[in-house]
Amino acid sequence: MQVSIKSYAKVNIFLKISQKRENYHEIVSRFVRVKNLYDTISFIPNNETNEFNLIGDFGCKLEDNTIYKAFLQLRKYCPKIDAFFRVYSIKVEKNIPEFAGLGGGSSNVAAFLTLANKHFNLYYKKEKLAKIGAKIGADVPFFIYEYDSANVTGVGEIVQEFKEEPLNIEVITPKDIKCHTGKVFTCFRNEFYKQISKDKSNKLLSMKSSEILNKLSLENANDLYLPAVKLYPKLKEYAKQDCFFSGSGSSFFKVI
Numbered sequence: 001m002q003v004s005i006k007s008y009a010k011v012n013i014f015l016k017i018s019q020k021r022e023n024y025h026e027i028v029s030r031f032v033r034v035k036n037l038y039d040t041i042s043f044i045p046n047n048e049t050n051e052f053n054l055i056g057d058f059g060c061k062l063e064d065n066t067i068y069k070a071f072l073q074l075r076k077y078c079p080k081i082d083a084f085f086r087v088y089s090i091k092v093e094k095n096i097p098e099f100a101g102l103g104g105g106s107s108n109v110a111a112f113l114t115l116a117n118k119h120f121n122l123y124y125k126k127e128k129l130a131k132i133g134a135k136i137g138a139d140v141p142f143f144i145y146e147y148d149s150a151n152v153t154g155v156g157e158i159v160q161e162f163k164e165e166p167l168n169i170e171v172i173t174p175k176d177i178k179c180h181t182g183k184v185f186t187c188f189r190n191e192f193y194k195q196i197s198k199d200k201s202n203k204l205l206s207m208k209s210s211e212i213l214n215k216l217s218l219e220n221a222n223d224l225y226l227p228a229v230k231l232y233p234k235l236k237e238y239a240k241q242d243c244f245f246s247g248s249g250s251s252f253f254k255v256i
């Protein structure tokens with residue numbers, strides 16, 4: 001029997017930094033799931049390798065793949081999955097571009113953990129899955145909760161649903177620019193560092209996404225935009241009217 005799950009992309013309607021936390025940065029952000037952009041992850045009953053087998057078009061080695069890392073974490077809690085994934089393969093139909101600020105790697109972790117939780121009847125609560133996944137990527141908790149729209153704070157571990165009319169989002173990802181999240185944060189810290197005040201962040205967190213996008217400019221909506229442009233100047237060519245910047249880039253998006 002084949003089982004599958006959709007693994008959606010996200011965009012950050014706004015993304016501000018509130019403070020440093022060791023090598024990381026605490027963010028204040030509105031995350032929105034992109035309903036028309038997703039990978040599909042399936043467990044398929046076909047594995048001739050007799051070891052963990054991940055099939056898909058990835059730009060990294062197996063050891064670096066977030067799905068493999070999620071498997072290693074989950075195996076600590078549930079050793080029986082080891083035997084299962086010697087008989088079954090994991091197949092990923094990859095549509096979310098990598099290095100694109102769309103959270104593809106984190107989304108895949110959440111989808112894998114959610115599908116495994118169901119398939120192996122683990123009955124783990126979302127809080128537990130979010131904790132397991134957060135060790136692998138900062139955006140995993142958002143994807144675990146499966147909200148269409150949420151306020152995300154901390155380094156991504158605090159997720160609160162934001163109820164609003166779903167937005168129709170069009171994502172524009174430059175084909176030739178790959179933004180490295182760690183480098184963009186480092187450039188922000190060294191050359192553009194600023195912190196949003198509690199008052200301003202509370203105001204943004206209470207506003208509808210459509211209102212936020214009407215009020216803020218591209219630069220003001222995302223603190224990582226200017227450092228990303230400094231590192232990857234070609235990004236500017238994509239900064240068209242009504243477009244906003246997602247995460248650490250390289251994707252832009254607009255509401256259609």
Ligand SMILES: C[C@@](CO)(OP(=O)(O)O)[C@H](O)COP(=O)(O)OP(=O)(O)OC[C@H]1O[C@@H](n2ccc(N)nc2=O)[C@H](O)[C@@H]1O
Nearest residue numbers: 023024025101102103137138139155181182185247248249
């Ligand atoms: C910026 C955001 C906003 O949604 O999205 P993306 O652009 O990646 O999609 C995320 O916070 C990114 O999350 P994610 O891509 O999972 O980051 P991680 O792999 O955990 O971290 C990569 C590196 O980025 C830096 N980092 C990441 C998150 C954070 N809040 N502060 C940081 O300083 C750290 O140097 C870390 O080593």
Ligand SMILES: Nc1ncnc2c1ncn2[C@@H]1O[C@H](COP(=O)(O)OP(=O)(O)O)[C@@H](O)[C@H]1O
Nearest residue numbers: 059060065066098099100101102103104105108
């Ligand atoms: N399952 C996965 N899907 C996408 N990228 C992955 C995955 N596993 C590891 N990566 C690696 O994660 C890095 C980018 O992460 P990704 O989530 O795609 O981008 P971003 O952080 O810009 O949203 C790249 O080095 C990519 O090769």
